[in-house]
Amino acid sequence: MHDTHHGGRPRRLGASCLACPLRLKSAFKDKTDDEIRFIQAMKIDHRILRAGADIIHPGEEEAELYTLFSGWAFRYKSLPDGRRQILNFLLPGDLVGLQASLLSAAEHGIEALTEVELCVFPRKRIWDLFVKMPTLAYELAWLGSREECLIDDNLTSVGQRSASERIAALIISLYRRADALGLVTSNSFAFPLTQQQLADALGLSLVHTSKTWSRLRKAGLFALSGGRLTLLNPRLTNRMAAIYDQEGARRPLI
Amino acid sequence: MHDTHHGGRPRRLGASCLACPLRLKSAFKDKTDDEIRFIQAMKIDHRILRAGADIIHPGEEEAELYTLFSGWAFRYKSLPDGRRQILNFLLPGDLVGLQASLLSAAEHGIEALTEVELCVFPRKRIWDLFVKMPTLAYELAWLGSREECLIDDNLTSVGQRSASERIAALIISLYRRADALGLVTSNSFAFPLTQQQLADALGLSLVHTSKTWSRLRKAGLFALSGGRLTLLNPRLTNRMAAIYDQEGARRPLI
DNA sequence: CGAACCATTGACCTCGTTCAATCACAGTGG
């Protein structure tokens, strides 16, 4: 039996947030020791879930707040008849479940896309954080706004772009986020999505996603092998997505 | 010359937030006098803009934070070639520009759909609010999450629903929000959208929006006259949108 | 080997887009 809770690497519950390896990445702003100690005191668990597991069930009312420590996840929303829209993808360092924690009923689900490690914070103590640590509260709100910004992009993509443009835009967006985390090596990064997940994120059918995807691949936009995606023509992909290059400002890590 | 800043009704800058008529609506949670006084002290202007005016320009870096006091507005995002996606609609009591204030650069624009009245708060004092008024800070974050929730719905609609389903979902959603504000009389409410704006919100072409819209109208789903929309078959519209009935919980008004 | 899952490809059809013309209705200036 493969126990996902005690996998290959050691648990980090005891390990110090002060020494958090994520925090060293250039994507994140520096924090005072006080803030980090507060975060550490608030952290009640370090949890590992296998790919495909639910992090937050749709409709859940007592969802905790998490930070994604490693792996990928996605937020999604389902219609009664089974159609599903993937709202956005979550990468290491992203908050998981802020909306569910604040609104006290998840209108969406969150699922692990790969095996994930999560830092667990009790939702009850979010209020504490607002009272005692306004800097962290502000950053919580900031991260919420940033997620909204990503969803704005996706909505614009799904509402206005053609199939190939949507694929280009999604790849570029994930590429940039992975890059900021230092996950890109010579233009390539781990890309764990199935075509069904791609389709659900793009608002396209599985078949049409597959056809458009391989057309772009054959056109030399990118390559996929061994679960890693390599951008062969970033400039072109950018242009196809009609995206300007953007800033690489640091963001908070909580 | 018609001065939009001194229209028919008197300015309310001097008027007390304690006596704010919006606050009486059943949609909003009660606040302590302390909180209301803090809000009032933070309010620096009461501004009136005509329909079509920009409240926040795309890319604006010094956007203020507003509360929509009366009228409708919408957030949108444009692509370089002119395509435009309306992200969500703003009704009285909604915060305007929170994302732009926190992220310090608007990735979107916000435009007045009708003539609007806005309570203006300086973005610089948001930080103040986090330090001195954690209850209000929490509610600010709450309202941000609620907006994200609305956008999640729209994304799901645009990504998964057919043209008629999208129209049904949009109408139901606006109907409910208007209802919560007491703006619905005998199943009808003011509906100021042009078909172009409808199309941009639904991710459909103008022509197809018009055809589908009038098909649903002729099918007896709803009627539109004198700028007011009347829901003739709410049950059916709900079912078409595949939406379950939802809660009517109170929300904060800042 | 069979079962499950995922990716791919062809054939066909439809929903939604594009192009274009018409109509209704304000203003507004002669």
Place this chain on the structure above:
DNA sequence: CCACTGTGATTGAACGAGGTCAATGGTTCG
């Protein structure tokens, strides 16, 4: 008073992007 203009709604006709149905093949796993 009426022609002139601009904006928004509506409708027809033709086309095309994307959906649906169905079959095939490759992998992994029991």
